[in-house]
Amino acid sequence: MRISVAGTGYVGLVAGVCFAERGHQVTCVDQDQAKVDMLEAGRAPIHEEGLEALMRANREAGRLSYTTDHRGAYGNAEAIFIGVGTPELPDGSADLSHIAQVARQIAESIRQDCLVVVKSTVPVGTNHKVEQFIHDFLPARADGRKLRVEVASNPEFLAQGTAVRDTLQAARVVIGTDSAWAEGILQRIYAPFGLPVVSVSRRSAEMVKYAANNFLALKISYMNDIANLCERVGADILEVAEGMRHDRRIGGHFLGAGIGYGGSCFPKDTKALEHLGRQHNYRLRTVQAAIDVNEDQRTLLFRKARNRLISFRGLKVAVLGLTFKPGTDDLRGAPALSNIPLLLEQGALVTAYDPAGQERCRALHPEGEEGEGGIRYANSVREALEGAGACFVFTEWPEILSLSPQDFKQRMRTPLVYDGRNIYDRLAMLEAGVEYHAVGRRP
Structure with a gap:
């Protein structure tokens, strides 16, 4: 089928690439021309295992393209998936402004009957409002015929770092529709995936x-x-x-x-x-x-260390792991970002290492010269440990998992380790002479 996907973030890009991988003709739409140029060159704006290989393969096969031209992309699409962000507002509610913008673009662009599918995470009842919104902005046709446009819900359940696998090999696909016509289109779209499909109402799918x-x-x-x-x-x-x-x-x-x-x-x-x-x-x-x-919980280890130490001022502190989980470069909600400002406020000399997230973190916390306070970024996990008086482990990347008790003992000035992921052997640390603090374990 001819599918267009609005948004090229985690949800939209992964969905579009996987639809193409299963044989559909897919156009991914983004308003950022620089991002589209990057995608056309086969480079993903996100760190996701296996994604770029599928992007290149499906681009070469002619099943996948990228554009900023939403009118052209939506005009003849049989189905349009919305995968734009719904960030959190100060009161905790979801910001639906990007959804509304895309909905209006769809209304003003489509030229045939079309199913619009919301993959973004939205509050219950949003799909109904999106459908109303699209119908409000549908232009009158010269022939007087009214286009059939319905909105369905198709929430994603992917995990960052395994998003491609989670889409192609999902435990289930949830579709929420209010008509047999809409359900039939989604069933055809997902038939090549060979996955269990759970069909429910739109509001139930949003709640799922x-x-x-x-x-x-x-x-x-x-x-x-x-x-x-x-x-x-x-x-x-x-x-x-x-x-x-x-x-x-x-x-x-x-x-x-x-x-x-x-x-x-x-x-x-x-x-x-x-x-x-x-x-x-x-x-x-x-x-x-x-x-x-x-x-x-996010600052539990910082509070433990503060109680243990007289002061962080002038103390070199190693921070291992910046992303919220391994396998991604995403820093959103990362515990490291709750703790680094606290360490810097206390005068610590932070040396951070992460194999994927350092550039994103550098934009938030620019590097400062060691000796003047602030933060610097190491080229390896072991370099980060050199001369440190304390170490915080925030992400369980393989190179961090591979550290031995001797690495901490020999490289740190004071082998004082605060493990936020409970990844090391407590007794082995003790035997090596490392003072080891974790979460929920005997000190």
């Missing part, structure tokens, strides 16, 4: 996305809450999680305690769902609890 993400956020915050109690009573959260994961009712995923969730989805979606509840005079107490626990 929020319910799924909030459930996972609840699971993470629950384990962090238990981890904090484990420290006080002398239990070990890794042993507790091992005892839990074998229960099929609980499962083994998202049981890892640490310094909280981050990224572009969980922080935004928990606040958006809590805001939706308040709009309808309902207090989502479990969701608010997850938000509160996560906010406290």
